[in-house]
Amino acid sequence: MSTPLIRLEGIGRTYRNGELATTVLRDVNLDIQQGEFVAIMGTSGSGKSTLMNLLGCLDQPSTGRYLFNGEDIAQFGSDELARLRRKTFGFIFQSYHLIPSATATENVEVPAIYAGLPREQRHQRAQELLTELGLGERLNNRPSQLSGGQQQRVSIARALMNDAQVILADEPTGALDSQSGRDVLALLKQLHQRGKTVIVITHDRDVASHADRLIEIRDGQIIHDSGNPAPEQPAPATPVADEDHPASAALADTGEAVRMALRALKANLFRTVLTLLGIVIGVASVVVMLAVGNGARQEVLDRISSMGTNLLLVRPGAPNTRRSQDGSTNTLTVQDAEQAALVDNVVAAVPEMNGRVTVRSGNTDYQTQVTATSADLPIARDWPVASGVFINDEDDQRYAAVAVLGRTVATNLFGNADPIGEYVLMNNVPFQVIGIMSEKGAAPWGADQDDVVFVPLNTGSLRLIGQRYLNSITIMIDDLRQADATQEAVFQAILQSHAGVEDFQIRNMASLLENVAQTQNTFTVLLGSIAAISLLVGGIGVMNIMLVNVTERTRETGIRVATGARTSNILQQFIVEAVVVSAIGGALGVIGGLAFAGGLQFFGTAIQFTTGPVLLAFGCAFATGLIFGYMPAHKAAHLDPVVALSAD
Template identity: 50%
Template sequence: MVAPARNTEPPLIELCDIRRSYGGADGAPAVEVLRGLSLKIHAGEFVALVGASGSGKSTLMHILGCLDRPSSGRYLFAGRDIARFTADELAWLRRAAFGFVFQGYHLIRTIDALHNVEVPAVYAGITQAKRESRAELLLSRLGLGDRLAHRPHQLSGGQQQRVSIARALMNGGHIILADEPTGALDSRSGAEVMALLRELAQAGHTVILITHDRDVASQAQRIVEIRDGQIIADTPSDPSAEPQSRTQAANELLSARNFPALMARGVAHAATPVADMLEAVRAAWEVMWVNRFRTMLTLLGIVIGVASVIVMLAIGAGTQETVIAKLATFGVNRMYVIPGGDNERGPGGTLSEADVDIVASVPNVTVAMPFVQGKVTLRAGSVDTSAPLWAVTTDAPKVLSWKPSRGVFFTKEDERNLATVVLLGKRVSERLFGAKNPLGQYVLVNNVPFQVIGELEEKGATSGESDDDDVIMVPFSTGSRRVLGTTNLSWISVLVDNLDIVNETARLITTPLAQAHHIQDFKVYNRAASVKAQEDTQQTLTMMLGLIAAISLVVGGIGVMNIMLMTVKERTREIGIRMATGARERDILRQFLTEAILVSLVGGVAGVVIGLCLGAALIFWDVAIIFSVRAILGAFACALATGLIFGFMPARQAARLDPVVALASE
């Protein structure tokens, strides 16, 4: 081996006894590709690494470009051992010092030429305006000013290779690593690419050319021949040529004084988190748009899940409201204090108007109404009938949730004056007056004439044994004193405010009444508690509907994970390209995680819109629907969480790919 002469400055790259082996796991024999290779490359040199296929030159290029690590030996870059570099520091070195030109171009197929060139600058944290301006300038200098918006499949091989060169120069390209850059090109395009590489070398770039073609290698200043993983020759192609002086930017990057500070700033990354996120969203949207049919299928699971949760919960809430509204006609928030203790052989007990005041003073009691009931005989003209009489106060419409369908209810003045006025239930009115309007007519109640001032709403039977429409209502004072002749109450109707504390309210009613009676000769019938139990049951059923609907959301999330895993497999080479241009693990993780979340975000929005539309259609068809903002926001949040949770594993898998393996994938 003949060593090159004349360059006395410290080498830019120094390899000392580099070895690289593959395999050796699970009992398989290890294959040694590089065998104790040593090499020095100075800044500004144009070096060609020549060798037949399988000689190890591509493996050497991967090690030189920090895409791979040697099995043993030392790699010194600007005098620093890269074995001590972290993964982020190696990523910075790739984007700050190296520019790769591959035989297969390795352009990202989903983005246009301009954005392909921008990729290294994205990971360097350069602002969008600056990187677009520089990328456009580079492409224009390479004769592609009219191809900025063209995707790789719309460009010829030579044009794609020039895009690759522009990308290599985006962050400076102080060291150009060109792996068989003319191998896939015709002779004319190959000559153009080689001319570009010579120009770069003359401009002060360090160019390392990997080729099997000696005619191509002869255009370099120095030829290093490799065979079976070892250097067998290292000679200058032109003994009179001197390496070009490197650029000022290269001097700053490679100087011993500036290197640590530049690396620290580069690893810290210059872009803001917001800029990083916006760039990830833009890239994710482009991928979704290019693969829009597959994206729509992926969205479908999320859309169905979100829409189902919204509609199911809305139907459940509407049904619950309907049930409660029907129960309200029978007083869902009522309690009753009834004479008589729990012991059948004990005293019967009575309730008085004084007890009403005690009950009314209890917290959570909105109204306490005395109630006296008796059977009376009614006569109107020649028609006689009998019906229950309810002697109640003016609070009856509120306590009983029962109002006149026509006419008016009696007033407090009627109560004070023991007025002989009556409201007829629907069936009583029909028996006495038929279809005739009873308002203003007189009815004998136990031979006492009463004027009809109202007809009660038709309510229907509350149970199999009673019919609330077959009653009459009179003022409490009139009914108890002038008709029934007793002030002993049949019961006290209690209207409570908060159903959640009805049991506590019942206890608070019992205690002072028992103290006043000196015995518990009454019972508190807690109907509100049973209604509350019915309400809780309905809420449970609604929740079950929501959980059933949520299953489809989980299925949609599994679909997202499956599609993302397929996407990682399909885009493995793209991941390798991004890593070769300086992407860190967290950059890859953020990009693929953003894609999963964006799919879920779009699916969530579409699901909310479709869910609301379905709900509106159901309302049009008279289905009880009550939309809940909490349910809508919850379904949307679950969609995002689904994307985050189910997208994390594929994103992490993508971030942990080996750059060399990723680049070699098909």
């Protein structure tokens, strides 16, 4: 006799639960030749199902050796055992063990997926097998739409999908009516006649009588073996994918993995939607928060920039001290501005004196700010006149009662009428309107810069404000590269005119802009971090749902392992499902976040759309699926296949 296809030498199997040990098989010795039709018969609890699991490489013996074609399977790694199940064994289970969410065709295709057979080829082969078994009109039916006999035929077709050399049938007629049982036994005989090695596990002597060889087992030991092996017959070969073909990589093609994931997620649609909701809210929050934060930052920077970045602002008061209520620390004078104007790199030094005033035109009164200044203000502030002219040096020298109105003041007093040449009363002093400033907008601190009236410095000091000290000096410099040196020169010039008393302070607008930018960036990061927390919560939701998924689909995992899935296949499948959920949720979250941010922008909130936050949010969602999906996937990939197949 040639080397037997299957040889068991002194096989024993003991299960341990803590200190409790249960021996199911004892010193089993058995040879099965290729092409035999063997029935292993025994009562419930005799160990026959455990023997089948060992034969099909779903379980490992505790003692003894299992040789397949002369090779000791104890030397096989997990992937080699998966290859053996995939290429050599075809399982027909009493409970059919079909995937509920898959059609008959898809159930039959499962072993070929893990064998790497191209999609079109396996689809065609599955349909041919089902048609041959009389299910040509049931190709797209799900298990719940098939009778018991039809489900068992699907199970047989699945066992034949990869042209399995050995068919292992566990109580193949146990859940069928008499006619369906006879049909299944007839199919097993046909498979034997085609050269397959058929091993039937049964407790029914009538079923066992169809086999050529009967092996009886009781209390984990073989008590009878008819020992009538059929002559060895070569099994016909049906082409399946080459194991070394690139298509046989884990789950062969990413598209197939995604399709399987979508089908599984669709089976629990409501739960999937709830899981998606957590990711959608998290991603949308990140997108909206960062868009709002970036928009607010840009708006503040634009306002500061609109005032000019090549400016030095001189204000009264010693550094790090607060100005007193009576303004006694205000010691800036026009002479200080004149001294600053003489410094190299200074284009203009504009003195400013501020106060509040009520402006009247006809019967309309309006309270606003009045700024007494010099002719250089439009240059220093980069604030041109929209119509008319600005005050000049002659107006200042002759104490002229002329005024230039900001856009807000002009609109409130004159509406759409042209105010040039008209007179307004300020403190009962008539001032002629000689110009209207262009619209400037809000200041960085939120004040309306257009709510102001400009008058000559001397006129304002004498007739409106009643003080001789300046509130500030705005200095425009030429070369920003010399800003620090110019600031120091101005400081020394004013300090000298103040007899060495440092009762003023100078701010560099460029430095202020940089500091504000850093502050706003911190604010944006804070907003993004808060939003990321909701994304984290969504990720935890994904992990919880995937853990429930793994638990609910334990039997499905066992089915996939029995049909040849590697550990990496199961790991990838559940990770892909988590990633698909997160990716879909991420895409919906991005769309929802952009739409919500667009609505805020429509209602006046400053929003800045950039690609970075969108990619960041979607990338985080994708990473969330990958990270939080790993633990459930790892749990599924390391399930005991025997335990998994017996799960409810």
